[in-house]
Amino acid sequence: MPGDRLTHQDRRDIAAGLAAGLTYSMIARGLQRPVSTVTREIIRNGGPAAYRADQAHQATKRRARRTSAPSTPSPAPPAAATYGRAAEAMQEFRERFAALLGATGLPPMMSRVLACLYATDTGSLTSAELVQQLQVSPASISKAVGYLEKQELIRRERDPRRRRDRYVIxxxxxxxxxxxxxxxxxxxADIAEQGAKALGATTPGGTRLQDVSQFLEHVNQDIVHSANHWRQIYFRRTTDR
Structure with missing residues (x-):
């Protein structure tokens, strides 16, 4: 069984599969990889219409270098630097923000941690600081940050001066x-297409599933295209600032 990391050749095979009109499941079976791995690879690198094997491989290498490079976290501002903010107003904001994040499906504790991180100027806190602000156990924070890291909503940075991790948005x-x-x-979309083939494309059930698959596929391409487009625009603005 291949390792976890996709090789350059794997990415070329993915690009070839997309060009041939294969589904994500078919590509995954050919590579002997989970469908989720292939799906994540394609979506993360522009979607099925814009996927390029060489560009995707270079982007992955750049991400790996950023992850492995020693980081120098920005020092946290003094506790007194509140900029005249009312503690009650900040607490209300965190609670309302966490509630809205929870409404999107994010578990309650993970929502509270994410809202807490957003309400800091540095966008980073240690586990001990999160425990103190949220008044919960270290185990709860550990579980929450582990989940958020897995979802790629936060990242962990090592503070060499204090020998502890900081969690960064x-x-x-x-x-x-x-x-x-x-x-x-x-x-x-992929599993709906499989269902359509299993039921038969001309049957009522097969037609229904085929419509679902096509709808999700086209809407998804629009979402990925728009996300990549606006990300580039905001990145340029941030660089200019």
Whole structure:
């Protein structure tokens, strides 16, 4: 069984499969990989219409270098630097933001941690600081940050001066959230297409599933295209600032 990391040749095979009109499931079977791995790879690199094997491979290498490179976290501002903000107003904001995040399907504790991180100027906190602000156990924070890391909503940075980790909101947090949603939609479209073939394309059930598959596929492509387009625009604005 191949390792977890996709090789350059794997990516070329994915590109060839997309060009041939194969489904994600068919490509995954040819590579002996989970469908989720292939789906994530395609969506993360522009979607089925814009996927390029060489570009995807180079992008993955750049991400790996950023992850492995020693980071120098920005120092946290003094506790007194509140900029005249009312503590009650900040607490209300965190609670309302967490509630809205929870309404999107994010578990309650994960929502509270994410809202807490957003309500800091540095966008980063240690586990101990999260425990103190949220008044919960270290185990609860550990579980929450582990979940958020897996969803690529936050990342972990090592502070060499204090020998502890800081949890940082990724600048691409909403972009990554959209891509995560797109990955799920892509898998739904794929399995709906499989169901259509199993039932028969001319049967009522098969036609229904085929319509679902095509709807999700086209909407998904629009979402990924729009997300990539606006991400580039905002990245340029951030660079200019």
């Amino acid at each position: 990724d600048e691409d947090v909403w972009y990554q959230a959209l891509l995560a949603s797109a990955r799920v939609n892509a898998e739904l």
